Amino acid sequence: MRLLVVEDEVGLAETIRDGLATDGFTVDLVHTGVDGLWAAAERPYGAYDAIILDIMLPGLSGYEVCRRLREREVWTPVLMLTAKDGEYDQADALDLGADDYLTKPFSFVVLVARLRALIRRGAPQRPVVLSAGDLRLDPARRRVTRGDDEIAVTPREFALLEFLLRSAGDVLTKSAIMENVWDAAFDGGPNIVEVYIGYLRKKIDQPYGRTAIQTVRGVGYRLDPDGG
Known part of the structure; x- marks a missing residue:
């Protein structure tokens, strides 16, 4: 089994390579x-069974490497190495298409176990593009489009729109939206949902004369499955 290790700390990278080689892996090592x-x-698809990818890298961050790989439809399993206690690092890594993560410092035994589990599962299938009429959201490429136009959205707006699209046609309460789009540590009130619904409407509806996001008074919101 061949692995790619992308780690700029040379000593750590060589330790990982030597340990993995002892466990029977063939390892290619790069530092940027x-x-x-x-x-x-650029190598033939399937050349690697998995990739170990650090976040903090010179040239391009691990986030950007992962994002670009998924954008190019390279679905090789990615295990990211994140900062100690960096829960936001971990969440961002998974959002950008990583399949698993380990925090530094980590147990080498756990690293090998995680890698073998990823390899057993194999490369994930490309996520399904969500759509409602000509409104489309591509989870893999992190893109939102309306017709031929690409629409720039923030990560929170993206998460909200994805939740609405996955439940298109259903009426969603503010509390359900809060539970699925905001984390448990958020201490603001439910009115934040209304604020972000407004942001999305200004981007995906109003410029196009659409009303995809509908208010159901006294209940919550509904996304028209036909795109408004």
């Missing part, structure tokens, strides 16, 4: 995000 992207994307 640019080299990691090239190795993973």
Whole structure:
């Protein structure tokens, strides 16, 4: 089994490589995000069974490497190495298409177990593009489009629109939206949902004369499955 390790701490990278080699893996080692992207994307698909990718890399961050790989439809399993206690690092890594993560410092035994589990599962299938009429959301590429226009949205707006699209046609309460789009640590009130619904309407509806996001008074919101 061949792995790609992208890690800029040379000593750690060589330790990982030597340990994995002892466990029977063949390891290619690079130290920058640019080299990691090239190795993973330009070699024949399937050249690697998995990729170990650090977040903090020179040239391109691990986030950007992962995002670009998924954008190019390279679905090789990615295990990201994140900062200690970096829960936002972990959430961002998964949002951008990583399949698993480990926090530094980590147990080598756990690293090998996680890698074997990823390899057993194999490369994930490309996520399904969600749509309502000509409104489309691509989870893999993190893109939102209306017709031929690409629409720039924030990560929170993206998460909200994705939740609405996955439940298109259903009426969603503010509390359901809060539970699925905001994390448990958020201490603001439910009116934040109304604020972000307004942001989305200004981007995906109003410029196009549409009303895809509908208010159901006294209950919550509904996304028209026909796109408004």
